[in-house]
Amino acid sequence: MHPKSTPGSDDVGGEERSQFLYRLSHPLGEHVVESAKSLPTPAAQIVFDLSHHPARIHAVEELRGKSGFLKLERLVVESYEREEYLLFSGFDDAGASLDQETMEKLFGCSGRVGGDTAIQAAEQQRLNAEAERHAKATVSRSLEQNSVHFNQAREKLEKWADDMVLAAEKALQDTKEQIKALRRQARQAVTLQEQHQIQEKIKKLEHTQRRQRQEIFKAEDDIVVKRDTLIESLERRLAQRTETETLFTIEWVVA
Known part of the structure; x- marks a missing residue:
């Protein structure tokens, strides 16, 4: 913000003077404040x-x-x-x-x-x-x-943690249901070709299932890290x- 000059009256007599307004963060504003504090x-x-x-x-x-x-x-x-x-x-x-x-x-x-x-x-x-x-x-x-602020951050973390775990667990459960359905189909398969196709699908889904389990573990690890960070911030507040x-x-x- 540039200094703004406005006319005014001097305390003694009617002479005009200029008044300059600065933000506190302005270099001259900071200088005035620091000078006043040192008096x-x-x-x-x-x-x-x-x-x-x-x-x-x-x-x-x-x-x-x-x-x-x-x-x-x-x-x-x-x-x-x-x-x-x-x-x-x-x-x-x-x-x-x-x-x-x-x-x-x-x-x-x-x-x-x-x-x-x-x-x-x-x-x-x-x-x-x-x-x-x-x-x-x-x-x-x-x-x-x-x-x-801490309670708001805690509630936000808990909601995020619940959403993360629930989403990962739901994805894993969906994959399990798909594998169960394919295994039922495999028992009813008539030809070797049909059996082979079903087993290939099961193999891919089992790979997905292992990855999804790892994602749940990773999500839980991320939650622990974020919770530890939140606890550290609380300790800093308590060490006031x-x-x-x-x-x-x-x-x-x-x-």
Whole structure:
């Protein structure tokens, strides 16, 4: 996606500026994200201003005139796949907890640094406790989702295995029935020529029968291999490793 330039107003004065929108996978987008991640983020007070927001955000409007604390953590879950989550934890000065969506929308508003802040031990302890609870709940949901995927894969494998074996066994049974019918014909054959033709057919069908038995064994071997692969993927999911990183902790004020 090429950068798109759109006119806008500068925060100070009426000068126009250009805004460039990039996908996160765009080289410049990746550079901006990586640069931002490497910046130091000491505890600070952030004042969020709703007065210039283009649209009303009901959840954030309810915080106008209030303040509190929040922290943002990055949770990485390593199992069958790598999963990353950004988890907010926070509360206001009255002690009411904020939900993830409200805190996400809060950061959609303009803000400014109000200065450094000192987060007391009790406040930090509560933030840590809520962050730990959110992380555990997220990991639990991840396990549940992995369990759903595993069960779907297991059911798909079982259906495929049943279809494979049933198809092979049916083909073998059909061949057996044909051989039985030809043997009955052989007992009733009058001439040697007729007997010879029937025996040739039986010989070919017996060869087919041996091949079909081998195909059943091969199908069963394939099923075992696929089932082992599925079990290995389950073991990788069970051997889950998690990692958390605090990105920042702030005192927030909504003006």
